[in-house]
Amino acid sequence: MIALSENLPPGVLCDGGADILSEALVGSGALWWDGARIVTDRAGAVTDWTDRIRGVRARPTAPNTGNGLSGAAGDLAGLQCREGLHCGMVAEDVAPDAATASFAARYLPGWGEEAKTILTFNTGGGTRKSAVENYLYLSEAEGRVTVKDDKGLVEITLPAPEPEATRLVLVSLMRDRLAVAVLGGPEAEARARAQVLSGAGNLFFGCRNQRPGLTKTLGAALIADVWFWPGRALLQAEGAEERAALVALRRFHLWAEVL
Numbered sequence: 001m002i003a004l005s006e007n008l009p010p011g012v013l014c015d016g017g018a019d020i021l022s023e024a025l026v027g028s029g030a031l032w033w034d035g036a037r038i039v040t041d042r043a044g045a046v047t048d049w050t051d052r053i054r055g056v057r058a059r060p061t062a063p064n065t066g067n068g069l070s071g072a073a074g075d076l077a078g079l080q081c082r083e084g085l086h087c088g089m090v091a092e093d094v095a096p097d098a099a100t101a102s103f104a105a106r107y108l109p110g111w112g113e114e115a116k117t118i119l120t121f122n123t124g125g126g127t128r129k130s131a132v133e134n135y136l137y138l139s140e141a142e143g144r145v146t147v148k149d150d151k152g153l154v155e156i157t158l159p160a161p162e163p164e165a166t167r168l169v170l171v172s173l174m175r176d177r178l179a180v181a182v183l184g185g186p187e188a189e190a191r192a193r194a195q196v197l198s199g200a201g202n203l204f205f206g207c208r209n210q211r212p213g214l215t216k217t218l219g220a221a222l223i224a225d226v227w228f229w230p231g232r233a234l235l236q237a238e239g240a241e242e243r244a245a246l247v248a249l250r251r252f253h254l255w256a257e258v259l
Helices: 018-028 240-259
Strands: 031-034 037-039 046-050 057-060 069-072 076-081 089-095 100-109 118-120 136-141 142-147 156-160 167-174 177-182 187-191 200-204 221-229
Touching: 018 031, 018 240, 031 089, 037 069, 037 076, 046 200, 069 221, 076 142, 089 221, 100 240, 118 167, 118 221, 136 167, 142 167, 142 177, 142 221, 156 177, 156 187, 167 240, 200 221
Parallel strands: none
Antiparallel strands: 031 221, 037 046, 046 057, 057 089, 069 076, 076 221, 089 200, 100 167, 100 221, 118 136, 118 200, 136 142, 142 156, 167 177, 177 187
């Protein structure tokens, strides 16, 4: 055991980067589900995931009947999604107005497998789709990170990192403007043909909605962290809160990479 008499800065502690990021994000109204806060039953199935900043709970979707397990890989821990199985979670009513928002995920695809759907911001998502709802989703397959909406209004595709690398992907929507960043890698922006989302929004982890089908969209990935900012477009807006949150997230990514 190493004992030091001096007080160390929080960034050198094993969880210091997470504590620093959590404090930095409070002013931006962020939500952060980190893998250390997952709750499971005796079989290891995830039953609850509560965000560490405001206490907003994500719960298993109806088709997730014990499929989503707690998983770990190296220093990562989180929701283990499995190919072709509905392992999803949902945080309902996270945004009163879905027109402008940002979301991000830190995840690792299964070795030799496709991650597929990682996050979906959905203005519906029930067992039956309404005519007015739409959703914007983040997925990865065949070496490409893709963000697009269900109605075909906008799409961005970027090259994915190396298979063994942990990804941190940030998605930012401001009405008809979409921006995506693979932190430490490529970034891109696109303008949609119309405003992409409207109405209240729900955030789905590892799936697109509550419907039991769509198994071809369900892949294998360990989702370690999920962030969400209602009403904030981190990659487009120029406000002090957005800039501070973006800088803090980039710093966390660098800290996590060298841990």
